[in-house]
Amino acid sequence: MGKFVIRRLAQAVMVVIAATILLFIGLFVLGDPFASSGDKVVPPETQAILREKFGMDQSLPMQYLTYLGNLVTGDLGIDLNQRRPVADMIGAALPNTARLALIAIIIDVIIGVVAGIIAAVWRYSFWDVLVTIITTLAIGVPTFVIGVWLRQTVSGVWIFPQVPRSFTELAPWYTEVLLPAVTLAIVDAAFIARLMRGSMLEVLRMDYIRTARAKGLGERTVIMKHAFRNSIIPVVTYVGISIGILLGGAIITETLFQYNGVGYLLYRSILQNNNPVIMAIVTFAVLIYVLLSMIVDILYAYLDPRIRLS
Amino acid sequence: MTTTPDPATAAQAVFVESAEHAGPGEAPEPQQQGKQKSHGQFADMWRRFRRNRLAMAGLVVVVILIVLALLQPVISPYDPYDQNLLNTLASPGGDHLMGTDALGRDLFSGLLYGLRLALLVGLLTMLGSMTLGVTLGALAGYRGKIADGLVMRTTDIFLAFPFLIGAILVVRTFGTGVFQVIIALVILGWPTAARLMRGQILALRESEYVEAARSIGASDWRIVTRHILPNAIQPVFIYSFTSIGVAVVAMASLAYLGVGVPPDTPEWGRMINMGIEQVQVAGKDFLWMFPSAAICLTTLVFAFVADGLRDSLDPKLR
Amino acid sequence: MTGSADIDLDGPPAPLLEVRDLRVHFKTDYGTVKAVDGVSWSVNEGETLAIVGESGSGKSVSAMTILGLVPSPPATFPSGDIFLRGRSLLKMPERQQRKLRGSQIAMIFQDPLTALNPVFKVGDQIAEMVRTHQDVSKHTAKKRALDLLGEVGIPNPAVRINQYPHEFSGGMRQRAMIAMALANDPHVLLADEPTTALDVTVQAQIMALLEKLQEDRNTAIVLITHDLGVVASYADRINVMYAGRIVESGTADEIFYSPRHAYTYGLLSSLPRMDQSRQARLQPIKGIPPSLARVPQGCPFHPRCTFATDACLPQVPELMPVDGAGHSAACVHSDRVAIAYDERVTQ
Ligand SMILES: Nc1ncnc2c1ncn2[C@@H]1O[C@H](COP(=O)(O)OP(=O)(O)O)[C@@H](O)[C@H]1O
Ligand code: SF4
Ligand SMILES: [Mg+2]
Numbered sequence: 005m006g007k008f009v010i011r012r013l014a015q016a017v018m019v020v021i022a023a024t025i026l027l028f029i030g031l032f033v034l035g036d037p038f039a040s041s042g043d044k045v046v047p048p049e050t051q052a053i054l055r056e057k058f059g060m061d062q063s064l065p066m067q068y069l070t071y072l073g074n075l076v077t078g079d080l081g082i083d084l085n086q087r088r089p090v091a092d093m094i095g096a097a098l099p100n101t102a103r104l105a106l107i108a109i110i111i112d113v114i115i116g117v118v119a120g121i122i123a124a125v126w127r128y129s130f131w132d133v134l135v136t137i138i139t140t141l142a143i144g145v146p147t148f149v150i151g152v153w154l155r156q157t158v159s160g161v162w163i164f165p166q167v168p169r170s171f172t173e174l175a176p177w178y179t180e181v182l183l184p185a186v187t188l189a190i191v192d193a194a195f196i197a198r199l200m201r202g203s204m205l206e207v208l209r210m211d212y213i214r215t216a217r218a219k220g221l222g223e224r225t226v227i228m229k230h231a232f233r234n235s236i237i238p239v240v241t242y243v244g245i246s247i248g249i250l251l252g253g254a255i256i257t258e259t260l261f262q263y264n265g266v267g268y269l270l271y272r273s274i275l276q277n278n279n280p281v282i283m284a285i286v287t288f289a290v291l292i293y294v295l296l297s298m299i300v301d302i303l304y305a306y307l308d309p310r311i312r313l314s
Numbered sequence: 315m316t317t318t319p320d321p322a323t324a325a326q327a328v329f330v331e332s333a334e335h336a337g338p339g340e341a342p343e344p345q346q347q348g349k350q351k352s353h354g355q356f357a358d359m360w361r362r363f364r365r366n367r368l369a370m371a372g373l374v375v376v377v378i379l380i381v382l383a384l385l386q387p388v389i390s391p392y393d394p395y396d397q398n399l400l401n402t403l404a405s406p407g408g409d410h411l412m413g414t415d416a417l418g419r420d421l422f423s424g425l426l427y428g429l430r431l432a433l434l435v436g437l438l439t440m441l442g443s444m445t446l447g448v449t450l451g452a453l454a455g456y457r458g459k460i461a462d463g464l465v466m467r468t469t470d471i472f473l474a475f476p477f478l479i480g481a482i483l484v485v486r487t488f489g490t491g492v493f494q495v496i497i498a499l500v501i502l503g504w505p506t507a508a509r510l511m512r513g514q515i516l517a518l519r520e521s522e523y524v525e526a527a528r529s530i531g532a533s534d535w536r537i538v539t540r541h542i543l544p545n546a547i548q549p550v551f552i553y554s555f556t557s558i559g560v561a562v563v564a565m566a567s568l569a570y571l572g573v574g575v576p577p578d579t580p581e582w583g584r585m586i587n588m589g590i591e592q593v594q595v596a597g598k599d600f601l602w603m604f605p606s607a608a609i610c611l612t613t614l615v616f617a618f619v620a621d622g623l624r625d626s627l628d629p630k631l632r
Numbered sequence: 633m634t635g636s637a638d639i640d641l642d643g644p645p646a647p648l649l650e651v652r653d654l655r656v657h658f659k660t661d662y663g664t665v666k667a668v669d670g671v672s673w674s675v676n677e678g679e680t681l682a683i684v685g686e687s688g689s690g691k692s693v694s695a696m697t698i699l700g701l702v703p704s705p706p707a708t709f710p711s712g713d714i715f716l717r718g719r720s721l722l723k724m725p726e727r728q729q730r731k732l733r734g735s736q737i738a739m740i741f742q743d744p745l746t747a748l749n750p751v752f753k754v755g756d757q758i759a760e761m762v763r764t765h766q767d768v769s770k771h772t773a774k775k776r777a778l779d780l781l782g783e784v785g786i787p788n789p790a791v792r793i794n795q796y797p798h799e800f801s802g803g804m805r806q807r808a809m810i811a812m813a814l815a816n817d818p819h820v821l822l823a824d825e826p827t828t829a830l831d832v833t834v835q836a837q838i839m840a841l842l843e844k845l846q847e848d849r850n851t852a853i854v855l856i857t858h859d860l861g862v863v864a865s866y867a868d869r870i871n872v873m874y875a876g877r878i879v880e881s882g883t884a885d886e887i888f889y890s891p892r893h894a895y896t897y898g899l900l901s902s903l904p905r906m907d908q909s910r911q912a913r914l915q916p917i918k919g920i921p922p923s924l925a926r927v928p929q930g931c932p933f934h935p936r937c938t939f940a941t942d943a944c945l946p947q948v949p950e951l952m953p954v955d956g957a958g959h960s961a962a963c964v965h966s967d968r969v970a971i972a973y974d975e976r977v978t979q
Contacts, residue, residue: 015470022471030487140621144614146563148570149606152586156602211746217701219761219812220733233751249476256478256567271571274482282486289479297474309796310750 008305016298023290024075027283028068032058037279038084044277046084054280057081080284085276090284094266097253101265103177104258105250107185112193113243117236119193120200124208124235125227135197142194151187151260159183159261169262184261188254192246196239203235210234237307241300248296252289359548362626369622372615379612383430392420394427394580403598412604416588417578421601424580425608431581432562432612435496439561440554442500447507448550454508455515456538465512469505477502481564482573495574499561510553514546548627555620559613566609582609646718647674648852649698649737649820654712656693656702663925667693669876670711675869677819678846680853682863682884684899685873686921691856695822698854699739700729716820735765738813742825744805748797754808755781755793761815780811784841803834810841817849824856839866860899864888869958872896875932876924878951882959889977890970892954892961894939897969901976931964939965939972 031037038054040046055061058081059070074080080090123135142150160166164183165175207213208231216230217223253267262268266285273281363369382389391411398418406413412421454465475483484498518524519542527537568574569583577584582605589601656668668690675681683691696702698714700721714721716736721729741747749757758777762768768776774793781789784807797805806826813821823842827835843866846853855863863870863884870887872880872895880893891897898917919936922928928935930945937944941964949962963969 018467019470019474022467023474026471027483030483034487140617141614144559144617145610146566146613148563148567148583149586149610152590152602152606156590156599211741211743212749214701215741215747215809216749218699218733218739220730220735220764221760222730230749230752234749252476252479255482255571259571270479270482274486275572286479286483289476290474293476294474308751310798 009302012298012301016294019294020291023294024072024287025068027287027290028071031279031283032060032067032071033064037283041277044084050082050084050087053087054081075287081280083273083281084278090280093269093281094284094288097264097266097269100177100181100263101251101253101258101267104181104184104188104254104263104265105247107181108188108192108250108254109243109247111185111189112196112246113239115189116193116196117200117239119197120239121204121227121232123197123201124204127205132201135201139194139198142190143198147187147191148256148260150190151184151257154183154187155260167261180261180263184254184257184263187257187260188250196242199238199242200235203238204231207231207235233307237304240303240307244296244300244303245293248293248300251292251296253285359623359626363622366622366625368618369625372618372622375611375615376619379429379615380433382426383433386426386430390423390426392423394419394423395578396420403601405598406600413600415585415601416591419580421585421604424585425582425604427580428582428585428605428608429612431492431575431579432565432609435492435499435565436558436561436616438496439499439503440558442496443503443507443557444550444554446500447504448511448547450504451508451511452515452538452543452546455512456519456534456542462512465508469508472502472505475502477564478567481568482571485568485573490574490576492575495565495568498568498574499564503557503561507550507553507557511546511550514549515542518542518545552620552623552627555616555623559616559620562609562612562616582606646715648676648717649854650674650715651694651698652713652715654694654697654714655710656690656697657708657710658706659708660706660925662923665924666876666927667924668697669927671873671876671878672712673869673871673878673881675820675852675854677852678850679868680846680855680866682855682857682867682870683873684857684860684863684870687858688921688924689873690876690924691858691873692824695739695824695854695856698820698822699733699737700724700726701733731765734761734813734818735816736818737820737822738816738818739822739824740806740809740813740826743829744802744809745797745829747809748805750797752796753794754797754800758793758808758812758815761812765816776815777811780815781808784808784811784814784845785837786811802830803837806830806834806838807841810838810845814845814849814851818851820852820854821846822854822856825858826855827862828857828859835862842866860887861903872899875922875927877932877948877962879933879963880961881951882961886955886959890955890959891973892959892966892969893963894937894965894969895933895963896961897973898936898938900973931962939963939968941965 038046038051038058038060040051057074057079059067062070078091080094082088083090083093119135119139123132126132155167158164163179165179167183208227213226213231216226221230251266253265253270255267255270257263258265258267259271266288270282270285272278273285396419398414400418401410401414402416402418403414406421410420410422412425415421415424450465454462472480480502481495481498484501485494488494488497524537524541527541532540565574566581566583566586569579569581570587571583572587575581575584585605586602586609589598589603589605650672651674652672654668654671655666658665658667671690671694673681673683683694685691693702697707697709698721709722713723716732721732724732748754752760755774755777758780759770759773762773762776763770766773778789778793781792786792786804786807792800792804792808797808800808806829810826821842826842827838830838839862842853842855845851855867857863860870865884867884870882870884871878872887872893874895880887880891880896887896888900891900895917898915901915902917904914917936922932922935930947931937931940931949934940934944943964949964951960951962952966953960954966961969
C-alpha cells in the first residue's frame, strides 16, 4: 500500500509540473499577461509590480521557476484593477465554493446511490423505468440550461434569493447555496444513479453473490453488504473527480446564480481581462483536480484489496 | 483439466454463461466469439437499434436537424445579424415567428444560424478528437512500451485540466473565433477517445484470433486494420455521438461566459445570456426559453442515439 | 445445528435428500427452456452421488433449485418436489428455506476465484457463514473459521484468515470454499464442478479432501461434473444427464463397466482410461448438445447418436431398469450398446 501511495504521489507531482509548464507557456510565453490590451488599460505601476513579482526580465526557465515559487508560497501577485492580493481574493471566495461543492455532493450521492440501487435491484420495475427516464433527461439537458431554468423560475420565490441580485440585500448562506447546489446535484445525481445501477447489476450477477445467497443470508444483507461494497467503488471514483471539478469553481452555475465563489470570480475576471486572477484560479483548479484524482486512486485501492496489494 | 474442450463445446459454454446471466425476458442468444466481419456486427447493432423506439426517434430528429442546418441559408427568413432598432423585443408571431431580441434581430433566424454553428462545431470537434484520439490510442495500445508511456502520460496531463477551465484557457490563448473553439475542444477531447481506444486494443491484442493472425505471420498493419480496429471501433463509435453533444454544450457554455465566439454571434449560449438580461421586461421569457429548448433538443437527441447504440452493442448492459 | 430429528417411525425412513420428478423450465423470448425435465434421484448420509453430463444439460439448475436459488420468474416448476428428510423444500416458505441454506445444505462452486467476495477477508467470509446460522460471538466464529481452515489443510491458517481471496492460489481458494461450506456441518454438500477450474494435481487433492471430510462427518455429497473421469473413484452412484433428463443411472461400476445408454457409451469412449487396452481410440461425441429451448423430438440424443434408428424417433425413451437392481437407462437400443461396449473393451 505504501509503495502504491508513493508511486501515485510521484505521478501527481509529474502531472502538476507538466501542467504548470503548459500553463506557463499559454500564459507567459505566448503573450504578455500584464500588458494593456484592447480597451483594457493597466496602470504602469501595477504592471511594474507584477513584472517584478514574476521576474519577467529574466530568462524563460527562470521565469517558470519564479512562477512555481510564487505558487508554492501562495503569493500570486495583485489584481489589475485595485491591486488587491490575488491570494486574498481566492481565499475569500473559496469557503463559498467549498460549501457549495459539499452540499451538492451530499445531495447527489444520497439521491444517486439510493435511486441506482432501487433501479438495479428491481430491474425493469416501474421505479427502474422512472429512474432511467429521469436520468436520461437530466444527463441530456445541459447543466447550464437546468440552471437557467431554475434561475428564471424559482429564484426570488419563497426562501430563494432573487437573481440577479441586489447587493444591498444580504441573504443567509444556506438560502444562497440551495439553488446552485440543486443545479449541480441534478446532473451528478443522474450520473451516479446510472453508474450505481450499472455497477450494481454487474455485481449482482457475480458468483460471489450466488455464494452469499447460498450461505443463507437474507436478501438485504446480500445487497447492502456483499453487493454494495463492490458496486460502490466506481461511484467513489466519480464523486472524487466531481469534487475536484467543483472545488476548482463551478464556473457556469456560480455565475448563473451570482454565487460568490471561485467560479464566479473567474467569470468576472474574464470579463475584465484581469489576467493575474485568471491565471491563479486556473492554476488552482488544476492543482485541486490533480490532488483529488490522486486521493481517489488511493481510496480506490483501499476499497478494492486486489489493487491495494498488487 | 483432463479434457480440452473443442471449440464447439467452448461456444456452448459461453452460451450457457450468457444465458445464466440473462434477466427475465432476455434472449439467451448465443454470443459469437471473436472472428467476425465488422459489417456483420454493425448490421447486428442496427437490427437491435431499430427496435429501440426512443433511439430511432432521436435519429430521425438528428437527421432533421442536420437538414435544417444545411438549408439554413435558404430557409432563414431574415439575416440573423440584421438589427432593427425600431422593432426590438417583439413578441413571437406576426412577421417574426419567434420574436426579436434586444437588437431587433429575428430570433428564429438566429436559432437556425445557431443550429448550423452548433452542429458544425459538434461534428468538427468530434472528427478532430476522434481522429487524434483513435490514432494515438491505437498506437499506444498496440505498440506498448515507449509509445504507450508517452501517449498515456500526455493524456494524464491534458486530463488534469477540468474541461471548461481548460477550454477557457485555450481559447484565451488562441483568441476568439469558432475555429479556436473547435481547436480548444479537440485539445481537451482527444485524451478521452485515446484512452477508450487503448483499452479496447489492449483487450483485443491478446485475444485468440489476433494471436492466430500473428502466428500465421500477418503484418502489424494487417492485424491492426483487419482484426483489431473493426472490433475495437464500436465503443469509440458510440462515444463519438456522445462527444458531439458534449461539444455542443461546451461551446454554448463558453459563449454564455463570453468566451469563444464574438459577442454578437447568434449562438445559443450567447442568446441565452442576452435573453436572461431582459427578464425585467415582463413576458420576454421566450428570449432565453427558445435557445434553451434548442440546446436541450439537440443534446437530448444525440444522447438518445448514443444510448441506443450502447444498448444495441451490448444488450446485457441494459 | 441438529437436523430435523423427527424421523417417521411408522414407514421406512425417508431418504436424506430426495428429488422427485423435478421440472424446472425458463420462460424466455426464445421459447421455454426445459433445463430440468422430470428428474428423480435421492442420496443418503455418507453417500456420494455424481451427476454427469455435458455443459448445459441442467446439472447446475438442479442444484440451484435444491438451494432455492433459481430466480422465478423466469423459472417455473411445472412438476415435482424436493424433500429433505421428507420435508418439501419447494413448498417451504422462503424464510424457512433460508435457514436450511448453508446450515443443512451447503454448496461449493466451480470457480473459487469468483465465488469468494474479493473485498472481504477469507476468514470473515467463513465467520459470516458461522454467525448466520449459529448464535455465537464474533470471536468464537473467527476461532471456528481458524479451525476450519486448518482442517481443510490450509497451511498457516492464522495468517491466511486475515488475507483476501486473491492472495490465495486456486486450490487454496477452493479449500477455503469447502471450509466455508462445512462451517455448520451440513447434511448435504452440493459440489458443482468443484475441480473443473483447477490443475490436475490439485484436482486430486481437492477430491481426496472432500472424501476425507465426508468420512469424518458422514456428509452426503452431490458431485456435479461434466467429466466422467473425475467421479470414477469417488462416486457411489452416477446419474448421467442429457438435455435436462437422466438418461442412465447406476452404481459407478455399472456405469463404467456396462453402460447401457448410447450417450454414456459416447462419454466413456471419449475418456482416456488406464484400465483398458491402448488400442481403443478416443472418440469424442460428435456435434453439440441441443438448445434446451428446442430439444429434438423422440430421443433427444438421436441427432448425435451412432446407434440411432427409426425406433428412437416416435417418443422419448423412458428410464427403464436394465440388468442389475438399481441400474436403469433410457435407450431403445441398450442391448446393442452393451454389446458394442464389450467389443470395444476387449478389442
Ligand atoms: N435464469 C435462466 N434463464 C434462462 N435459462 C437458463 C437460466 N439459467 C439456466 N438456464 C438454462 O438452463 C440450461 C441448463 O443450464 P445448467 O444447469 O447451468 O447446465 P450445466 O450446469 O449442466 O452446464 C442451459 O441451457 C441454460 O441456458
Ligand atoms: S434411444 Fe436411440 S437415439 Fe437415443 S441414445 Fe438410444 S440408440 Fe441413441
Ligand atoms: Mg454448470
